[in-house]
Amino acid sequence: MIAGSRRRWALIVHGGAKPMEPGEEQPNREGILAALAAGRAVLEKGGTAIDACEAAIRTLEDLPIFNAGTGSALNAAGGIEMCAGLMDGRDRQVGSVAAIRNVAHPVSVAKRLLPEKEIVLVGDGAALFAREHGFEYVPDAALRTEKMVLEHEHDTVGAVALDQSGNFAAGTSTGGLSGSRVGRIGDSPLPGSGLYADNEVGAVSFSGDGESIARLVLASQVMATIAKDGPEESIRKAVRQLPPLGGDGGGIAIDRRGNIGWHHNSPAFVVAFASSDAPEPKAYLSKEEERRV
Amino acid sequence: MIAGSRRRWALIVHGGAKPMEPGEEQPNREGILAALAAGRAVLEKGGTAIDACEAAIRTLEDLPIFNAGTGSALNAAGGIEMCAGLMDGRDRQVGSVAAIRNVAHPVSVAKRLLPEKEIVLVGDGAALFAREHGFEYVPDAALRTEKMVLEHEHDTVGAVALDQSGNFAAGTSTGGLSGSRVGRIGDSPLPGSGLYADNEVGAVSFSGDGESIARLVLASQVMATIAKDGPEESIRKAVRQLPPLGGDGGGIAIDRRGNIGWHHNSPAFVVAFASSDAPEPKAYLSKEEERRV
Numbered sequence: 001m002i003a004g005s006r007r008r009w010a011l012i013v014h015g016g017a018k019p020m021e022p023g024e025e026q027p028n029r030e031g032i033l034a035a036l037a038a039g040r041a042v043l044e045k046g047g048t049a050i051d052a053c054e055a056a057i058r059t060l061e062d063l064p065i066f067n068a069g070t071g072s073a074l075n076a077a078g079g080i081e082m083c084a085g086l087m088d089g090r091d092r093q094v095g096s097v098a099a100i101r102n103v104a105h106p107v108s109v110a111k112r113l114l115p116e117k118e119i120v121l122v123g124d125g126a127a128l129f130a131r132e133h134g135f136e137y138v139p140d141a142a143l144r145t146e147k148m149v150l151e152h153e154h155d156t157v158g159a160v161a162l163d164q165s166g167n168f169a170a171g172t173s174t175g176g177l178s179g180s181r182v183g184r185i186g187d188s189p190l191p192g193s194g195l196y197a198d199n200e201v202g203a204v205s206f207s208g209d210g211e212s213i214a215r216l217v218l219a220s221q222v223m224a225t226i227a228k229d230g231p232e233e234s235i236r237k238a239v240r241q242l243p244p245l246g247g248d249g250g251g252i253a254i255d256r257r258g259n260i261g262w263h264h265n266s267p268a269f270v271v272a273f274a275s276s277d278a279p280e281p282k283a284y285l286s287k288e289e290e291r292r293v
Numbered sequence: 294m295i296a297g298s299r300r301r302w303a304l305i306v307h308g309g310a311k312p313m314e315p316g317e318e319q320p321n322r323e324g325i326l327a328a329l330a331a332g333r334a335v336l337e338k339g340g341t342a343i344d345a346c347e348a349a350i351r352t353l354e355d356l357p358i359f360n361a362g363t364g365s366a367l368n369a370a371g372g373i374e375m376c377a378g379l380m381d382g383r384d385r386q387v388g389s390v391a392a393i394r395n396v397a398h399p400v401s402v403a404k405r406l407l408p409e410k411e412i413v414l415v416g417d418g419a420a421l422f423a424r425e426h427g428f429e430y431v432p433d434a435a436l437r438t439e440k441m442v443l444e445h446e447h448d449t450v451g452a453v454a455l456d457q458s459g460n461f462a463a464g465t466s467t468g469g470l471s472g473s474r475v476g477r478i479g480d481s482p483l484p485g486s487g488l489y490a491d492n493e494v495g496a497v498s499f500s501g502d503g504e505s506i507a508r509l510v511l512a513s514q515v516m517a518t519i520a521k522d523g524p525e526e527s528i529r530k531a532v533r534q535l536p537p538l539g540g541d542g543g544g545i546a547i548d549r550r551g552n553i554g555w556h557h558n559s560p561a562f563v564v565a566f567a568s569s570d571a572p573e574p575k576a577y578l579s580k581e582e583e584r585r586v
Binding site: 081092093094098099116117118119120121122123124125126128129177180181182183184185186190191192193196211214215216217220221224245 | 413417421477486507
């Protein structure tokens with residue numbers, strides 16, 4: 001495996017395709033860099049890509065500025081239902097929770113599902129699994145932020161990692177879409193749509209209009225083209241299909257050679273990335289900003 | 294569009310990849326032919342592929358011998374949670390319900406979601422949507438059959454149709470996996486995994502080991518290869534990937550030219566099909582039976 005050469009690692013994380021409000025630039029940049037640092041620490045110590053994705057996403061779930069975990073959107077009933085997924089490129093195993101309630105870290109519940117027979121759990125069943133496996137009950141009041149009471153959001157955070165053993169992983173976590181019907185899920189927990197990882201190919205994670213990403217099965221599309229097009233062009237071609245369906249979005253990916261790429265056609269897309277080849281952390285609020293720098 | 298030539302239609306339905314029990318051959322054969330007749334009646338009158346898939350799947354949901362609607366499997370809590378999906382090849386719109394309770398026809402709830410903004414609803418939210426849109430509350434006792442109390446099943450029914458206007462659709466419905474965790478879902482409600490439809494390509498529907506089909510995003514794989522390989526070979530290549538992941542299954546598809554194909558590596562796979570070119574209904578309990586005839 002090309003990427004499997006010793007001591008190489010790569011990580012890219014994103015904080016969502018949401019429009020950036022004035023005054024939010026700094027906390028977004030700091031937050032996404034904190035997530036990168038958390039995931040990177042795992043990879044530099046020789047930890048797994050799955051653990052790196054989980055660590056990065058947990059950081060974003062804890063930060064109220066991101067729509068995942070604490071700071072999740074409120075649905076039409078004023079409640080919080082969250083989705084998260086993790087996929088392990090070693091064996092293409094998946095762990096996924098959809099419309100889960102009352103947990104602080106949906107991505108960690110998703111991770112706990114990886115070794116199980118049932119790998120996608122939804123609704124009350126997902127929350128029951130979390131309770132049975134020691135995840136603390138967290139009331140909506142503790143996940144709700146003033147910002148989310150006021151704003152309309154649809155958004156997802158994500159991470160894609162390559163570890164020093166040559167293994168890939170992808171992860172997603174979202175607080176959903178403000179004001180949406182109870183039980184609504186988008187692409188985030190769905191393998192092939194919001195995320196995918198396969199050691200033979202690479203890994204990818206999407207954010208944006210969840211219904212459109214699911215209808216287009218965008219992550220699978222990237223997996224089919226990334227070897228030829230490279231990660232950035234592959235994601236560009238994928239998100240280009242969203243506007244005709246009435247949506248936009250962004251994605252992050254790492255290909256089999258360890259190349260990092262990202263693209264978006266949403267107004268903003270907060271990313272940070274680093275690798276063993278380019279260890280200086282980079283963070284951008286949009287592709288336009290990256291081009292200007 | 295090649296398949297769009299007037300008055301051409303095609304329909305294939307399946308009753309699942311479950312092992313056939315002694316004495317079940319006849320009711321399976323009769324049931325799948327009844328489903329074919331219901332869908333075909335829609336197509337012959339010039340109705341839509343979506344309506345044909347719904348009509349065929351409703352028939353299977355009503356028949357207790359199939360694990361969908363009445364006759365659904367019981368989960369670990371002794372309850373019934375069902376999943377269903379429909380996809381319209383005209384615009385790749387999706388309607389999908391996952392782990393829905395207390396409805397007789399999950400596929401019709403999925404259909405009702407097609408024009409909505411939220412297109413995938415899970416758990417209590419899916420049931421709430423059904424109540425709000427006039428779907429009758431059906432207690433578990435009315436969906437439960439003696440057979441399902443005794444047996445272990447994992448299974449899905451499905452339909453793929455091409456209508457006289459050249460439009461494709463695919464559908465799925467399942468009562469889930471006996472004894473599974475509450476909230477467990479498989480591939481059936483997931484576009485790209487259990488089903489896909491795109492007028493430019495064709496349509497496909499899968500049944501079998503739901504976790505493995507979802508991890509492989511099998512429906513998307515078929516959409517990528519069906520033009521080159523044809524429907525049967527395309528499905529054969531897809532299901533061949535299941536045993537290494539510990540599963541098996543079967544699929545049905547129609548390609549852009551209107552060719553019908555199916556394949557399975559499960560012990561049995563109950564199908565029926567007909568088209569304007571070959572209007573005599575065919576029904577088989579396995580590929581092996583088709584080869585013998």
